[in-house]
Amino acid sequence: MSSPSGPRWIVACISHETNSFSPVPTTLDRFGTGGGPLYGQAGIDTFRRARIPFGAFLDRAEARGVEVVTPIVARCSPSGPVDHAAFEAIAAPLVEAARAGADALFLDLHGAMITDRYDDGDGELLSRIRAAAPGMPICLALDLHANISPAMMAAADVAVGYQTFPHIDMFETGERAADIMLAKMDGRANPEIVWGSAPILPLGIRTNTSQEPLRTLVALAREAEKEPGILAVSVFSGFWLGDSPDTALSVVVMADGDRSHAEAVRDRILRAGWAGREGFDFRSDPLAQSIAEARTLAEGPGRGPVILVDHADNCNSGSTCDSMTVIGECLAQGLTGVAAAPLCDPEAAAILAAAGVGATVTVDLGWKLPTPSLAETGRPMRLTGTVRAVSDGQFVVEGPVYTGTRINLGPTVAFDIGPMTIVVSSRRTEPYDHGVFRTVGIDPAAQRFLIVKSKTQFRPTYEPIARAIVYCAGAGVASSDLSLFRFRHLRRPIYPLDRDAVWAGA
Ligand SMILES: [Zn+2]
Numbered sequence: 001m002s003s004p005s006g007p008r009w010i011v012a013c014i015s016h017e018t019n020s021f022s023p024v025p026t027t028l029d030r031f032g033t034g035g036g037p038l039y040g041q042a043g044i045d046t047f048r049r050a051r052i053p054f055g056a057f058l059d060r061a062e063a064r065g066v067e068v069v070t071p072i073v074a075r076c077s078p079s080g081p082v083d084h085a086a087f088e089a090i091a092a093p094l095v096e097a098a099r100a101g102a103d104a105l106f107l108d109l110h111g112a113m114i115t116d117r118y119d120d121g122d123g124e125l126l127s128r129i130r131a132a133a134p135g136m137p138i139c140l141a142l143d144l145h146a147n148i149s150p151a152m153m154a155a156a157d158v159a160v161g162y163q164t165f166p167h168i169d170m171f172e173t174g175e176r177a178a179d180i181m182l183a184k185m186d187g188r189a190n191p192e193i194v195w196g197s198a199p200i201l202p203l204g205i206r207t208n209t210s211q212e213p214l215r216t217l218v219a220l221a222r223e224a225e226k227e228p229g230i231l232a233v234s235v236f237s238g239f240w241l242g243d244s245p246d247t248a249l250s251v252v253v254m255a256d257g258d259r260s261h262a263e264a265v266r267d268r269i270l271r272a273g274w275a276g277r278e279g280f281d282f283r284s285d286p287l288a289q290s291i292a293e294a295r296t297l298a299e300g301p302g303r304g305p306v307i308l309v310d311h312a313d314n315c316n317s318g319s320t321c322d323s324m325t326v327i328g329e330c331l332a333q334g335l336t337g338v339a340a341a342p343l344c345d346p347e348a349a350a351i352l353a354a355a356g357v358g359a360t361v362t363v364d365l366g367w368k369l370p371t372p373s374l375a376e377t378g379r380p381m382r383l384t385g386t387v388r389a390v391s392d393g394q395f396v397v398e399g400p401v402y403t404g405t406r407i408n409l410g411p412t413v414a415f416d417i418g419p420m421t422i423v424v425s426s427r428r429t430e431p432y433d434h435g436v437f438r439t440v441g442i443d444p445a446a447q448r449f450l451i452v453k454s455k456t457q458f459r460p461t462y463e464p465i466a467r468a469i470v471y472c473a474g475a476g477v478a479s480s481d482l483s484l485f486r487f488r489h490l491r492r493p494i495y496p497l498d499r500d501a502v503w504a505g506a
Helices: 041-047 053-064 084-100 121-132 150-155 170-185 214-224 259-275 287-299 325-332 346-355 459-465
Strands: 008-015 067-069 073-075 104-109 138-142 158-161 192-198 230-236 249-255 306-310 338-344 360-365 381-391 394-396 406-408 412-416 420-425 449-452 468-472
Touching: 008 041, 008 053, 008 084, 041 053, 041 073, 053 104, 053 138, 053 170, 084 121, 104 170, 121 138, 121 150, 138 170, 158 170, 158 192, 158 230, 158 249, 170 230, 192 259, 214 230, 214 259, 230 259, 249 259, 287 306, 287 325, 287 468, 306 325, 325 338, 325 420, 325 449, 346 360, 346 381, 346 412, 346 420, 360 412, 381 420, 459 468
Parallel strands: 008 067, 008 073, 008 104, 104 138, 138 158, 306 449, 306 468, 338 420, 338 449
Antiparallel strands: 192 249, 230 249, 360 381, 381 412, 394 406, 412 420
């Protein structure tokens, strides 16, 4: 973007949210849209227009006319601990680029990565970069579900997180982080990080920023940003299925000047979080009761589908996306006019695609990946139906969540079993865009019921067409039932695992 002798920035993206209980392997080839991480210009070309922090960093670089080095763009949907070889392969090009010399690093980082060797994968990565380039300023744009660690904050100069979940301000977060970094580099500000955490494990399903308790916390953060010397305030819910000592509710304040003022802001928000901690817990109704309620709602007033939220099998919390529990209960209770998308079963998708449109086929569907962390794993369901459509499963997101990103479901089939059409895919994605239905010719708005394996990100896209939304507690490794999981590395006590937990900070 400019002459090699001018300023040079490293702009990169590393994104993994690790579910310690997920059986979905996290190998190097999964970091990308098929075929592993992207390097150099390929990374820039693929994500140049994506509304993520990486795109915002590139915009700022272009505006300043600086040379950009992109050693790696490695984005992987949530899954089990990162394979050690994959972690080393991802870290190496970034560390090398830092060692080669640059004026700054702008890193789009999720912030909840655990590897099979490191509880704090992001902290390990950043510590290595810091050691390779001690004087190079490091700017982080982080996900709201980041598990903030001492090592991460020690290495970073600027750290700013998303203000929303569903995440609709990812690009703007990149802009906010970059602008604080530029103020530092230009000598217009002297930002420092003040941060802390409270012993709360917010369940993912309770991390919607337009609902309590996070609504109050992010409102307090926005208020505090109007105070003198406070550049940015970020609230992080953390990712509750990451079994690490850093997993907790945390607050990061970017301060310019009075450090004790920034500490007061941090403590004010963490104490409000502690006071509202019961809101971070979640109790599910029995599944049979939820499905019966959905049927009643479908016969009631309003128009559009009833959305059945199969939240325990949300692949964006690391689940397998092949649980059949909610699908099975809908069939058992005789619901009709149901569409489910996607159910990831590459084996069944291949059989159905090979049979072709119009063919009647019997297949064993779902529950193909063993889930040893759960006491009980389901069995595939043998189902007979007709192949209605086959597609390559590729589409670009048009809805408000991850707008402009490319989704690759792999070979995908609409499998019509009578009361229900199941979109059987070869790869996992959270159905936060109507594209998961449209890729096989299904109009989601025209269905009576939609099963979506999501927790919250479906909302911006599906609320406008929904008659009603019903949360359905199926089985899966993204369950909100903490009693299913054996945590070993969390700090203790922590609420709600320890209901009587006390916190000295309160
Ligand atoms: Zn997130």
